[in-house]
Amino acid sequence: MSHRLLLWRRLKNQVFFTLLVFMSLIALFPLFNILWYVISRGLPELSIRFFTRLPGPVGMVGGMANAIVGTLIVVSLACLIAIPIGVGAGIYMAEYADDRFAAVCRFLADVLSGVPSIVAGLMVYATVVIWMHSYSAFAGALSLALLMLPTLMRTTEQMLLMVDTSLREGAFALGATRFQTTVQVVLPTAASGLITAVMLSIGRVMGETAPLLFTAFGNSFWQDGLNAPIAALPLQIFVYATSPYPQWQAQAWTGALTLLAIILVINIAARAFGRGKLR
Amino acid sequence: MKSIWSAWSKNQLDRLFSSILLTFCLVIILIVGTIVYELVSRSALAILHFGFHFLTGQVWDPVHQVFGALPFIYGTVVSSVIGVILASIVGIATAILLTQYGSWRWLDLISILVELLAAIPSVVYGLWGIFILAPWLRQSVEPILNRGLGFLPLFQGQGYGVGMLAAGIILAVMILPTITAVVRDVMQAVPNELKDGALALGATKQEMVSLAILPQAKRGILGAIMLALGRALGETMAVTMVIGNRPQIAASLFAPGYSMASVIANEFTEATSKLYESSLYEIGLVLFLLTVVFYSLARLLVWRIRLQMRVNA
Amino acid sequence: MGKTVVAEHLSAFFGEHQILHDVSLEMQANQVTAIIGPSGCGKSTFIRCMNRLHETVARATMTGRVLLDDENVYEANSVWVRRTIGMVFQKPNPFPAMSIFDNVAAGLRLNGIRKKSVLAEQVERSLHMSALWDEVKDRLSAPSASLSGGQQQRLCIARALAIEPAVLLMDEPASALDPISTLRIEELIEEIKCQYTIVIVTHNLQQAARVADTTAFFLSGEIIEYGRTTDMFTTPSDKRTEDYVTGRFG
Numbered sequence: 001m002s003h004r005l006l007l008w009r010r011l012k013n014q015v016f017f018t019l020l021v022f023m024s025l026i027a028l029f030p031l032f033n034i035l036w037y038v039i040s041r042g043l044p045e046l047s048i049r050f051f052t053r054l055p056g057p058v059g060m061v062g063g064m065a066n067a068i069v070g071t072l073i074v075v076s077l078a079c080l081i082a083i084p085i086g087v088g089a090g091i092y093m094a095e096y097a098d099d100r101f102a103a104v105c106r107f108l109a110d111v112l113s114g115v116p117s118i119v120a121g122l123m124v125y126a127t128v129v130i131w132m133h134s135y136s137a138f139a140g141a142l143s144l145a146l147l148m149l150p151t152l153m154r155t156t157e158q159m160l161l162m163v164d165t166s167l168r169e170g171a172f173a174l175g176a177t178r179f180q181t182t183v184q185v186v187l188p189t190a191a192s193g194l195i196t197a198v199m200l201s202i203g204r205v206m207g208e209t210a211p212l213l214f215t216a217f218g219n220s221f222w223q224d225g226l227n228a229p230i231a232a233l234p235l236q237i238f239v240y241a242t243s244p245y246p247q248w249q250a251q252a253w254t255g256a257l258t259l260l261a262i263i264l265v266i267n268i269a270a271r272a273f274g275r276g277k278l279r
Numbered sequence: 280m281k282s283i284w285s286a287w288s289k290n291q292l293d294r295l296f297s298s299i300l301l302t303f304c305l306v307i308i309l310i311v312g313t314i315v316y317e318l319v320s321r322s323a324l325a326i327l328h329f330g331f332h333f334l335t336g337q338v339w340d341p342v343h344q345v346f347g348a349l350p351f352i353y354g355t356v357v358s359s360v361i362g363v364i365l366a367s368i369v370g371i372a373t374a375i376l377l378t379q380y381g382s383w384r385w386l387d388l389i390s391i392l393v394e395l396l397a398a399i400p401s402v403v404y405g406l407w408g409i410f411i412l413a414p415w416l417r418q419s420v421e422p423i424l425n426r427g428l429g430f431l432p433l434f435q436g437q438g439y440g441v442g443m444l445a446a447g448i449i450l451a452v453m454i455l456p457t458i459t460a461v462v463r464d465v466m467q468a469v470p471n472e473l474k475d476g477a478l479a480l481g482a483t484k485q486e487m488v489s490l491a492i493l494p495q496a497k498r499g500i501l502g503a504i505m506l507a508l509g510r511a512l513g514e515t516m517a518v519t520m521v522i523g524n525r526p527q528i529a530a531s532l533f534a535p536g537y538s539m540a541s542v543i544a545n546e547f548t549e550a551t552s553k554l555y556e557s558s559l560y561e562i563g564l565v566l567f568l569l570t571v572v573f574y575s576l577a578r579l580l581v582w583r584i585r586l587q588m589r590v591n592a
Numbered sequence: 593m594g595k596t597v598v599a600e601h602l603s604a605f606f607g608e609h610q611i612l613h614d615v616s617l618e619m620q621a622n623q624v625t626a627i628i629g630p631s632g633c634g635k636s637t638f639i640r641c642m643n644r645l646h647e648t649v650a651r652a653t654m655t656g657r658v659l660l661d662d663e664n665v666y667e668a669n670s671v672w673v674r675r676t677i678g679m680v681f682q683k684p685n686p687f688p689a690m691s692i693f694d695n696v697a698a699g700l701r702l703n704g705i706r707k708k709s710v711l712a713e714q715v716e717r718s719l720h721m722s723a724l725w726d727e728v729k730d731r732l733s734a735p736s737a738s739l740s741g742g743q744q745q746r747l748c749i750a751r752a753l754a755i756e757p758a759v760l761l762m763d764e765p766a767s768a769l770d771p772i773s774t775l776r777i778e779e780l781i782e783e784i785k786c787q788y789t790i791v792i793v794t795h796n797l798q799q800a801a802r803v804a805d806t807t808a809f810f811l812s813g814e815i816i817e818y819g820r821t822t823d824m825f826t827t828p829s830d831k832r833t834e835d836y837v838t839g840r841f842g
Contacts, residue, residue, distance in 0.1 A: 002704070013483035024372065031393075089304045092301055117515060119566060474648075479679035481673075481755070
């Protein structure tokens with residue numbers, strides 16, 4: 001083998017590696033850039049009143065108190081709807097359904113997970129909003145629940161399928177019914193994984209904006225019950241970001257900082273929980 | 280617990296439990312069915328009124344009740360394709376680094392950080408796009424591209440910052456974690472024996488990647504790209520905030536455009552006539568069908584890889 | 593022609609776990625050296641240290657040196673080393689996306705051989721050597737996965753021989769194959785050993801007795817005994833070797 005060829009191949013290899021490292025740095029650059037700007041532009045407007053006041057008219061100091069509370073209400077409501085259904089359906093797919101029915105459910109969950117969030121919003125508008133004659137917290141929660149459902153179903157199913165069959169057989173051998181086996185043996189074994197999955201999906205819908213546009217709609221004041229339009233942090237950020245007023249734009253950054261902080265806390269907690277328990 | 284067991288026979292409880300769970304499964308079927316039914320029935324008016332011309336019409340004029348969706352389809356497809364191309368290059372390279380250079384100690388950190396990108400909400404990307412990315416494109420990138428590659432129609436004209444290019448770049452950043460994660464899985468599924476085989480022939484690492492890894496991972500990489508494309512097509516907020524929202528078909532990437540998701544987001548609550556509203560529903564229907572097609576393709580391609588993985592393990 | 597391979601004070605690790613303990617062994621040029629021992633005794637790790645494949649695994653490290661006709665493998669370039677020391681693995685591992693021809697030509701192409709006539713000639717020569725030519729000459733462009741397990745393994749041997757290495761390492765090359773394929777591979781070793789230094793890891797004692805000139809017995813990462821194969825099997829000097837070759841354990 002000629003010496004020069006070997007040198008050339010090693011050079012090519014070096015260039016390749018350098019290129020890979022360079023590309024990875026490009027991949028990381030936006031993350032740091034976004035975090036830097038969200039923090040540096042969000043901090044100046046961060047104050048107690050941001051968390052306690054309603055949005056004010058231009059020129060007046062205001063906050064996003066109603067939007068923060070609104071987001072928490074809508075997301076909690078979405079969890080109340082999506083978690084029982086998603087986890088329940090996942091249990092059925094893993095523990096009860098025959099192969100063909102499980103495959104159908106799995107396929108539909110995949111279809112649903114591919115539905116753009118704006119289309120989920122359209123569907124809720126076409127049914128719930130028209131039926132109730134009003135935008136509402138409930139409609140907003142429903143549209144978020146639609147986005148949570150498929151992930152919850154699929155992860156629940158996968159978590160349960162990972163539980164060793166011998167555990168189930170052991171319970172059956174003791175004369176337990178499928179219900180007892182599922183509730184007392186299978187679910188506790190998969191619990192920590194399930195909780196991590198649920199928390200991750202909460203973190204994901206927390207920042208969703210598009211499906212709320214014509215379901216929760218937004219509100220500049222405190223919400224008036226669950227049957228009325230409600231403010232949400234992502235919606236408020238959107239409105240302020242696209243407004244022409246520098247003061248509102250500055251508040252949009254502070255809103256983004258708040259939203260990102262909440263989501264990161266949920267994410268980190270989910271991962272820490274999953275890791276601690278799985279070991 | 281014990282009192283429950285005695286009040287109900289074990290089997291009755293078992294049956295109740297399973298039928299409740301079955302109902303939950305049926306809810307999924309109901310939801311998917313409702314989405315399809317609502318989208319089709321509510322866009323019926325526009326479908327009957329415009330027929331196939333809806334998809335090829337270039338004029339979107341609510342005042343004169345003329346609705347053609349081509350500019351939105353064009354905007355969605357072009358911005359998504361730009362995003363997918365950029366994200367594929369960066370994402371595949373990152374995945375190769377993450378899987379094939381196992382002894383390098385920064386890899387765990389890179390992996391976590393790339394995953395973190397997926398946690399950032401769309402609206403925050405949009406905010407960043409408006410105030411940071413777009414001005415940077417307008418002042419630095421677009422003039423340079425125009426000077427260097429201005430002979431191509433793609434890079435001609437005045438750059439405004441907001442426009443097709445900005446939307447594509449934002450999408451690229453947003454789908455990067457998806458591509459990286461799926462390609463990483465696919466590459467990890469390539470059996471070690473193949474890598475050993477290439478190395479034992481005296482292949483360098485780069486030659487090993489092109490000899491043993493890439494031909495095996497080809498299918499899965501295609502699946503990852505489809506999956507990312509499906510996500511990019513439906514992405515709404517960030518695109519709405521930076522694409523410029525002008526229903527036109529322009530060759531230049533600097534020009535503003537409009538996407539299907541964006542037009543629904545912006546105009547749905549203002550749709551004053553039945554036909555206007557119906558047209559927006561039809562755009563939703565087209566968007567839904569497009570994403571379903573790409574997701575199904577992706578699942579088909581990636582699913583086989585997962586299956587292979589299970590067989591090998 | 594083959595080159596003599598000498599391992600000196602070789603210790604190998606996976607993380608904290610030590611696999612090989614200060615192993616020294618000389619593998620004569622143009623001879624077949626068999627390495628026998630129970631599974632998990634470090635046989636495979638040992639030969640993977642010869643062509644520096646051990647170090648490509650995450651957290652794997654080693655100390656000591658390997659000489660290839662007086663040249664220290666660990667001071668040379670790893671690509672050159674692996675090109676000079678060919679290897680055949682336990683599981684046949686042809687590149688599945690490539691044709692039969694391209695598999696054999698892969699190493700040649702890496703070394704800059706592009707001319708079609710040269711490639712064709714070399715591929716045919718290698719396939720003849722691995723006794724596969726007659727079976728595949730009419731379907732060289734068929735995918736390698738269409739071959740049977742035994743044929744795939746001979747394809748891998750042809751792939752290794754095509755770049756004309758000095759040494760051929762074989763890591764249990766017949767353990768995944770049927771008896772007839774095994775026989776063919778043993779015949780093959782017999783035919784080509786005059787041109788190469790062959791090191792074969794095997795858990796099949798009869799195989800070692802049939803093909804090897806010298807044999808080394810490994811136990812728990814150490815060499816217990818090393819000598820002419822006939823001596824090893826008839827008059828072992830160590831009690832543990834005797835127990836192993838008479839089938840009392842392992």
